[in-house]
Amino acid sequence: MQTISSFAEAFDYILTLKPPATHKMTPGERTFRVSRMRIFLEYFGHPDRAYQTIHIAGTKGKGSTAAFLASILTAAGFRVGLYTSPHVSDPAERISASMPLRQPSRLRELIADIETMLSQFAPDVLPGGFDITPFELVTLLAFLYFRETDCQIAVIETGIGGRCDVTNVIQPIASVLTPIDYDHTEILGETLEKIAKDKAGIIKLGVPAFCGLQPPEVKAVFREESRLQQTTIRFLDEALTTFAAQTLRDGTVMTFAFDGMTPQTVPLRLSGGFQAENAALAALTIRHLFPNLSNQVIGTGLSEAFLPGRMELVADTPPIVLDAAHTPLAIRRALEAFQQMFPGEAILIFGAVHGKNYAEMARLLSPAFREVIVSTPGTFKQSEPEDVFYAFQQHHPHPRLEVHPNNALRLAQMLAEKQTPIFVTGSFYMVAEIRSLLKTA
Template sequence: MQYQEALDYLYSRLPVFHRIGAKALKPGLTNTLRLCEALGNPQHQFNSIHVAGTNGKGSTSHMLAAVYQSAGYRVGLYTSPHLKSFTERIRLNGQPIAEEEVAAFVTANQALIETIEPSFFELTVAMAFDYFARQQLDVAIIEVGLGGRLDSTNVITPLASVITNIGYDHTDVLGDTLPQIAREKAGIIKPGVPVIVGETQAETIPVFTDIANLLNAPLTIADQQYLVEQDGVSEGLRQLRVRNDTAPTRSLSLDLTGGYQLRNVATVLATIAVLQPIWPVSIEAIENGLRSVVSLTGLKGRFQMLRQEPRVIVDTAHNKPGLEALFATLQTMSFASLRMVIGLVADKDRTSVLLTLPTSATYYFCQADSPRSLPAETLQAEAQVLGRFGAYYKDVNSALQAALQEASPNDLVVVTGSNYHIAELIDL
């Protein structure tokens, strides 16, 4: 098979979450373990850091990869979903897996795929682990897809387990209380393996503490170790002041300018500190990595500036806590009017998301070319009932074009709400 043939085969043959939602999930780790066993158990052939959480796990994974790359390590990075190309999911020192590698894996394992009938995500995880096992990595950063306990990535035994935060998302799968969701995320904690939790949350810390104690896993709470404060944005970099009890105040620069990244930086620094005896990292590597995350790892869609006058910012926030963090950053900015280009998937708790949106903005509702996407006309109608007004458009590019035509040079245009319609932006 050629690359496009291989992708077409996977999309047509396997259930895909970003197309059909939770119906694509195959509960349990059985399929992943069967795939890995047939491939020679690659998940045991490289060292890893496992990253879970409701929000911030993608940014945290990319930051960790950037720092370790800057320190001279050979770094694998597995994340999902992709925005533009499937190959974005599997990276080596920032470079996406070659299309020829994807085609060769699918061709060689077609009979295995048809015997096991895994989900798209299960197969992708197995592909990533097989690739990393052959690359003589120093470390692979593995981002959880959904939850943790039953996520396909949870067949590894990492050298550290990282949980960024807990919020309400995928409640139909993970539970409808924060402790329930925390318990699912805490499923990545392994016996004796250090665990780093990003944020102190009253409802969830007892869950992590109990499970860590039960498994004799040393627990670090990042925001109790590191205080990260912002010092404005200069030359496209978020300026940070970092304090902890064991070192003088340090200045850092971060090329991910969303204010919500401060809590992720604390998580990254705590993780690096815990793993310092295994993978030593200098202050210079931390500084260089954090100021160059985008160029080193290819991260897109995190408070990404597309243009000026009017400013256009793209952010993949897609749930209530993520959008709240986005709007907290927007409140620190000056602009004439706010114009929001937004699309949502149909299986979200849309009311809570819509109530998070500011009533003062002008809205441009759109939809993605995906069965999961909520029709733009439906989104407009539901938003209007809640006092959020605007027109609807057939896709994100026509919605953005309308916003730009109506915007003054001092306005701010924000594209957000769903990875899937952001992925369809022509200029991303």
């Protein structure tokens, strides 16, 4: 085995073991993956039971809400693990823990243990055969890593959906549901109700659930699932007695309060009113789980949380803001935040992967930008930049197509003349491409 001393090297090695699938996932395959994960965890002595967990599902704001939760728990003195996906710049963004491994070489040993496990299972032993995905192995690595680093609580974000996601093998102390939108409809369903039904699969018997802002039809699905699971669910809009958010270029100032709580004002490092909503959902969850935590601890945790690629201001001349929004709802909220940060004309770099609703995103974004540049969001996932360009042609007078992200960035910078702000959005992978180019410039 090659030398592995970082998560980047571990992630690359896992991709050599199991390359990403090139076909669409079927409902049956999703079920197989959950069953396989249970077998893998049993093989390793159930590492997921060595610590408590908080489980998060949703379409928008999962990663940010997870980061807020982990940051509050860290501020409270817990040893915390955080598992999110995908990463923007570094695979280490996916798996993090308060404490490091006792020996750096242990990461290589964990990968070797996983490889040994794979060699010991014959295809006919595993549900669905040997069509194991990299996401399954990275998730397994996270569960093992959190045990190795003596985590007390791990915050676990789902990959796709909830009910049949490979993370849905844990018994959490709380289930958290962020806003639902149309995404992965070919897998989860074509309606918000069907998508919500899948996401609601993380609600467990007797485990309290906490829910961000949702349309009425989604609320109804979550209420019914909570009833079936004989548990309580708290909705953010019903719990808040005070809420206000001011978006700044370098973050957000939020004021919030729940029943019986003095209003609290907290500066966030993440910009956008929707980030204040994510922060409030995290605070609501923590308030219930740990009622004795002080406002100061919660405020400290919220103010220290950060994730790259979320309304992230990465340059000043010209200003460049990155946001990984990739659904119409997320685009609408991100655009609102960007225009609060930078009123006036601006330049857009946009790239979306295959299967996303880029036609609706093009409709929402086009009127807000003087210049639109469509590009390719990397090569990790399939994309059709020419089709995306055509979608923008329906709504913008003169969009431009620059297939190579480097050319798209250079064109945007030239058009900006060091002063017009540039907004990069459409997918995690578009943000990752531009962020990487800026770091190496």
